[in-house]
Amino acid sequence: MPQVSLGEIVDKVGGRFDGPRDRVIRAVAPLGEATPDALSFLENPKYESLVRTTRAGAILVSSDLAGDDARWIRVDNPRLAFATVVAEWFSRRPMPIGISPQALVAPSARLGRNVAIGPFVRIGEEVEIGDNVSIFQGVSIEAGSAIGDETVIYPNVVIYDRTRIGKRCIIHGGVVIGGDGYGFTARAGRHHKLPQVGSVRIEDDVEIGSNTTIDRAALGETVIGEGTKIDNLVQIGHGVKIGKHCLLVAQVGIAGSTEVGNWVAIAGQSGLSEHLKIGDRAQIAAKSAVLADVPEGAKVMGSPAMPFRSFVRREAMLRRLVQKKGQPC
Amino acid sequence: MPQVSLGEIVDKVGGRFDGPRDRVIRAVAPLGEATPDALSFLENPKYESLVRTTRAGAILVSSDLAGDDARWIRVDNPRLAFATVVAEWFSRRPMPIGISPQALVAPSARLGRNVAIGPFVRIGEEVEIGDNVSIFQGVSIEAGSAIGDETVIYPNVVIYDRTRIGKRCIIHGGVVIGGDGYGFTARAGRHHKLPQVGSVRIEDDVEIGSNTTIDRAALGETVIGEGTKIDNLVQIGHGVKIGKHCLLVAQVGIAGSTEVGNWVAIAGQSGLSEHLKIGDRAQIAAKSAVLADVPEGAKVMGSPAMPFRSFVRREAMLRRLVQKKGQPC
Amino acid sequence: MPQVSLGEIVDKVGGRFDGPRDRVIRAVAPLGEATPDALSFLENPKYESLVRTTRAGAILVSSDLAGDDARWIRVDNPRLAFATVVAEWFSRRPMPIGISPQALVAPSARLGRNVAIGPFVRIGEEVEIGDNVSIFQGVSIEAGSAIGDETVIYPNVVIYDRTRIGKRCIIHGGVVIGGDGYGFTARAGRHHKLPQVGSVRIEDDVEIGSNTTIDRAALGETVIGEGTKIDNLVQIGHGVKIGKHCLLVAQVGIAGSTEVGNWVAIAGQSGLSEHLKIGDRAQIAAKSAVLADVPEGAKVMGSPAMPFRSFVRREAMLRRLVQKKGQPC
Numbered sequence: 004m005p006q007v008s009l010g011e012i013v014d015k016v017g018g019r020f021d022g023p024r025d026r027v028i029r030a031v032a033p034l035g036e037a038t039p040d041a042l043s044f045l046e047n048p049k050y051e052s053l054v055r056t057t058r059a060g061a062i063l064v065s066s067d068l069a070g071d072d073a074r075w076i077r078v079d080n081p082r083l084a085f086a087t088v089v090a091e092w093f094s095r096r097p098m099p100i101g102i103s104p105q106a107l108v109a110p111s112a113r114l115g116r117n118v119a120i121g122p123f124v125r126i127g128e129e130v131e132i133g134d135n136v137s138i139f140q141g142v143s144i145e146a147g148s149a150i151g152d153e154t155v156i157y158p159n160v161v162i163y164d165r166t167r168i169g170k171r172c173i174i175h176g177g178v179v180i181g182g183d184g185y186g187f188t189a190r191a192g193r194h195h196k197l198p199q200v201g202s203v204r205i206e207d208d209v210e211i212g213s214n215t216t217i218d219r220a221a222l223g224e225t226v227i228g229e230g231t232k233i234d235n236l237v238q239i240g241h242g243v244k245i246g247k248h249c250l251l252v253a254q255v256g257i258a259g260s261t262e263v264g265n266w267v268a269i270a271g272q273s274g275l276s277e278h279l280k281i282g283d284r285a286q287i288a289a290k291s292a293v294l295a296d297v298p299e300g301a302k303v304m305g306s307p308a309m310p311f312r313s314f315v316r317r318e319a320m321l322r323r324l325v326q327k328k329g330q331p332c
Numbered sequence: 333m334p335q336v337s338l339g340e341i342v343d344k345v346g347g348r349f350d351g352p353r354d355r356v357i358r359a360v361a362p363l364g365e366a367t368p369d370a371l372s373f374l375e376n377p378k379y380e381s382l383v384r385t386t387r388a389g390a391i392l393v394s395s396d397l398a399g400d401d402a403r404w405i406r407v408d409n410p411r412l413a414f415a416t417v418v419a420e421w422f423s424r425r426p427m428p429i430g431i432s433p434q435a436l437v438a439p440s441a442r443l444g445r446n447v448a449i450g451p452f453v454r455i456g457e458e459v460e461i462g463d464n465v466s467i468f469q470g471v472s473i474e475a476g477s478a479i480g481d482e483t484v485i486y487p488n489v490v491i492y493d494r495t496r497i498g499k500r501c502i503i504h505g506g507v508v509i510g511g512d513g514y515g516f517t518a519r520a521g522r523h524h525k526l527p528q529v530g531s532v533r534i535e536d537d538v539e540i541g542s543n544t545t546i547d548r549a550a551l552g553e554t555v556i557g558e559g560t561k562i563d564n565l566v567q568i569g570h571g572v573k574i575g576k577h578c579l580l581v582a583q584v585g586i587a588g589s590t591e592v593g594n595w596v597a598i599a600g601q602s603g604l605s606e607h608l609k610i611g612d613r614a615q616i617a618a619k620s621a622v623l624a625d626v627p628e629g630a631k632v633m634g635s636p637a638m639p640f641r642s643f644v645r646r647e648a649m650l651r652r653l654v655q656k657k658g659q660p661c
Numbered sequence: 662m663p664q665v666s667l668g669e670i671v672d673k674v675g676g677r678f679d680g681p682r683d684r685v686i687r688a689v690a691p692l693g694e695a696t697p698d699a700l701s702f703l704e705n706p707k708y709e710s711l712v713r714t715t716r717a718g719a720i721l722v723s724s725d726l727a728g729d730d731a732r733w734i735r736v737d738n739p740r741l742a743f744a745t746v747v748a749e750w751f752s753r754r755p756m757p758i759g760i761s762p763q764a765l766v767a768p769s770a771r772l773g774r775n776v777a778i779g780p781f782v783r784i785g786e787e788v789e790i791g792d793n794v795s796i797f798q799g800v801s802i803e804a805g806s807a808i809g810d811e812t813v814i815y816p817n818v819v820i821y822d823r824t825r826i827g828k829r830c831i832i833h834g835g836v837v838i839g840g841d842g843y844g845f846t847a848r849a850g851r852h853h854k855l856p857q858v859g860s861v862r863i864e865d866d867v868e869i870g871s872n873t874t875i876d877r878a879a880l881g882e883t884v885i886g887e888g889t890k891i892d893n894l895v896q897i898g899h900g901v902k903i904g905k906h907c908l909l910v911a912q913v914g915i916a917g918s919t920e921v922g923n924w925v926a927i928a929g930q931s932g933l934s935e936h937l938k939i940g941d942r943a944q945i946a947a948k949s950a951v952l953a954d955v956p957e958g959a960k961v962m963g964s965p966a967m968p969f970r971s972f973v974r975r976e977a978m979l980r981r982l983v984q985k986k987g988q989p990c
Contacts, residue, residue, distance in 0.1 A: 031529065033551050083517050086526045094527040097456060097475035097493055105436065107763065107780050107798075122436050123452045123470070123781045125798045125816075127755060140436075140454045140472050141488070141781070143798050143816035143834075146755035157511065158454075158472035158490045159799070161816045161834035161871075164755055173525075176472075176490035176508040177543070179834040179871035182815065185892040185910065188741050193888050194906060196831075196868065197744045198752040200689065210525065213490075213508035213545040214565075214835065216871040216893040216911075222691050230522050234514040235545040235567050236585075236872075238893050238911040238929075248523060252514065253545075253567040254585045254603070256894075256912045256929050271567075271585050272603045272621075274912070274930045274948055290603055290621040290635050292930075292948040306635060306948050306964060307976070317983050318636070324653075324982075325646050360858065362880050412846050415855045423856040426785060426804035426822055434765065451765050452781045452799070469765075469783045469801050470817070486840065487783075487801035487819045502854075505801075505819035505837040506872070539854065542819075542837035542874040543894075559851050563843040564874040564896050565914075577852060581843065582874075582896040583914045583932070600896075600914050601932045601950075619932055619950040619964050635964060647965070653982075654975050 007092045009061055016087055018078035031093045044085035098137050169207035177214040184218040184241020333358055336421045338390055345416055347407035360422045373414035427466050498536035506543040513547040513570020665750045667719055674745055676736035689751045702743035756795050827865035835872040842876040842899020
């Protein structure tokens with residue numbers, strides 16, 4: 004069990020704290036469940052009453068929170084400060100250590116320093132693995148792929164040949180990267196496969212949720228930009244380009260060759276059809292069907308997707324019409 | 333090939349039967365495909381004509397079915413009686429036997445009696461496995477997790493650290509349990525990961541379909557209640573609480589921290605947004621987008637979801653309006 | 662790096678070409694990225710300007726393209742000709758070779774000629790594998806299953822017992838075939854599992870995308886017809902029958918016992934409810950919710966799905982009504 008003093012915590016997150024620096028914290032917990040040896044935090048004002056009743060030993064709160072309490076550590080961003088403390092002392096996860104004798108690493112693969120590879124992993128020919136990479140059991144990395152420094156790959160991930168993954172990425176269990184794109188041409192009463200000979204490139208600091216699939220391009224590359232975070236069960240089609248720092252929530256699907264800008268947010272279960280362009284900072288609401296380009300900064304919603312305001316107006320109108328039994332005049 | 337007499341079958345399901353008790357049954361089949369050595373059943377009245385033409389050697393029918401036939405076994409619930417017979421004599425599936433020499437079990441793991449573990453399985457440190465548990469090949473169970481008695485885990489399932497799974501659960505191929513929840517905070521032009529240090533708890537008698545993903549909580553627990561049945565490719569976000577005896581059909585997605593009551597049915601491809609409360613016995617129709625709380629017992633449908641009656645009224649009105657070309661008066 | 666002369670290429674695809682037959686091609690690329698040693702192609706007329714500016718060494722173009730260029734190879738179907746060239750010379754993917762000593766093949770399994778099996782694969786009792794089959798690492802094939810000649814199975818695929826897969830199929834990473842269908846009956850306050858004792862049969866020339874799930878039938882068979890192509894993360898319920906040469910795009914879900922004809926196209930994220938019949942050559946637009954039978958050749962769209970024309974008319978009417986603020990007269 005980790006233990007850390009409030010003094011160490013305050014030194015780390017840089018907050019203001021007038022309580023006992025030598026008090027020891029052994030856990031992190033939500034306000035409602037915290038015990039006296041736990042650190043908690045208050046972010047959402049609607050939970051403010053909890054901050055008075057909680058048994059937590061210390062609470063990260065906003066600099067400007069009204070009132071006072073010897074247990075409060077005042078910081079600019081309580082959520083981020085809490086995350087920092089958790090990442091430093093309370094998030095130890097058991098990781099693979101060393102290279103398992105049950106892993107199969109091709110002789111021509113090049114491993115960086117301090118690489119950990121679990122059992123039942125297969126690393127193909129000419130694969131390059133950077134420094135401090137951790138690969139859990141059952142992972143398959145096909146020939147010619149490259150994994151950047153400090154990337155973590157959880158169990159049973161499949162990475163097809165010639166995939167390039169950046170530094171500090173996190174790939175969760177069951178993800179499949181680089182499978183063939185969905186490309187066929189019909190002739191003489193059959194669908195003929197169009198060979199998918201492109202590849203996938205994932206930039207630095209990308210996280211990919213469990214069982215997500217990212218297809219290789221037919222030609223050229225499928226790209227996931229730096230810092231983009233992808234949730235579980237998302238589908239990225241062949242040749243899609245996702246910009247930097249995007250958020251793709253669970254079960255989103257993006258069809259082939261669509262280009263998504265930077266800082267775009269796509270909420271859960273939305274679908275984007277093929278060959279579209281989505282501008283920077285666009286926001287796509289949950290379960291939307293995007294069938295046309297979306298301009299920079301636009302918010303869209305609906306199936307088919309329309310500007311957020313149009314959607315709201317349409318909904319209001321429909322509700323009014325139903326009340327009038329469809330006889331508006 | 334299994335063989336069982338009609339006498340044994342009747343003794344097992346407790347029905348009324350006046351035919352030959354020593355006749356031997358060797359298979360189970362739908363009415364239309366059954367051969368004279370097969371048992372079949374009639375549930376849906378629309379197939380009643382088949383019960384007269386089928387070649388089945390015996391048929392489980394409802395106690396009050398009009399007519400008579402020496403092959404009929406009359407029971408209260410033909411479907412359930414059929415399931416009982418199938419489970420007893422006709423559902424043998426090849427299972428792992430013993431502990432494979434190709435499995436890797438950490439020295440500190442504790443195994444119950446009669447545990448079967450297939451090859452290429454890795455069981456981490458301090459994992460607890462109950463009695464009569466079957467674990468197929470390629471499964472990964474990370475440190476500190478616990479699996480209850482008689483649970484079956486099919487190939488290539490990934491269970492992250494500190495996950496707790498109850499008794500008599502069935503986890504199908506490719507499921508990922510305990511991956512990090514999707515939590516980030518933006519600062520200085522980047523998304524920063526919020527460590528996900530909670531866990532997942534799955535109660536007794538839960539079944540989870542292939543390639544479904546269940547994320548661990550940021551803090552605290554993600555919970556799947558006793559007797560709940562989850563279909564394939566379902567996404568359960570971090571901190572979600574699902575009650576007891578719920579049905580979640582394929583490709584449903586539930587966003588973080590939403591709480592679902594008991595006996596709730598959520599049809600395929602529906603999505604529930606975050607921090608909602610869904611009351612007991614609520615029913616959510618297929619492909620709904622639930623953006624607000626749903627009261628106990630309510631039926632909702634649509635995107636956004638609305639009461640079932642409102643949805644039907646709206647559809648009727650729209651159909652009428654289109655017929656009138658949008659000029660209702 | 663492969664190299665092939667333009668003469669060889671023209672002999673293969675049968676086109677008309679007046680340029681230098683001995684010129685060597687070393688790569689394939691899109692028009693915009695091609696270098697002088699690369700072959701490219703023009704299909705979409707909207708990229709016609711690129712065909713004049715590209716640096717490609719040779720370009721497959723349509724027989725009737727206006728103009729002339731010594732680099733052009735004129736063919737009937739440039740996309741198909743390009744695919745043929747790529748498949749012949751530029752699509753070499755590293756494949757498993759021989760039978761890995763780290764694979765576990767049951768003694769009673771029967772392997773055809775020239776079978777390749779990667780490490781950490783388990784082949785169960787009585788499995789039959791045809792000639793020239795390639796099975797990547799981490800695949801699980803349970804007892805009594807059969808795999809036809811020349812089929813390729815990518816890493817970490819799970820095939821439950823008694824599944825039958827045809828010839829020349831391609832099964833991508835993480836696919837799960839033959840898991841239990843979602844069948845329960847409620848009694849005495851609990852859901853009871855209906856044993857799923859049917860199987861799955863996949864005919865010849867089927868391709869299945871990453872992490873797709875196909876459930877076994879409760880009784881009888883789930884069937885995927887010859888030449889059908891299934892994208893990633895698709896869900897096929899128990900007892901579904903898909904006809905020949907269908908296209909099922911990513912994240913589609915088909916509920917139990919629905920029957921889909923031949924040459925049906927189902928676009929991404931659509932859902933079909935159970936016990937439906939979808940006629941030959943029907944087309945279902947993206948994100949539709951199909952709740953009723955669809956006749957042969959019909960095009961449907963929407964949630965709930967309606968004829969394509971009705972959907973368009975409804976949308977037009979709604980747009981008009983919103984502009985008039987819901988006061989159409």
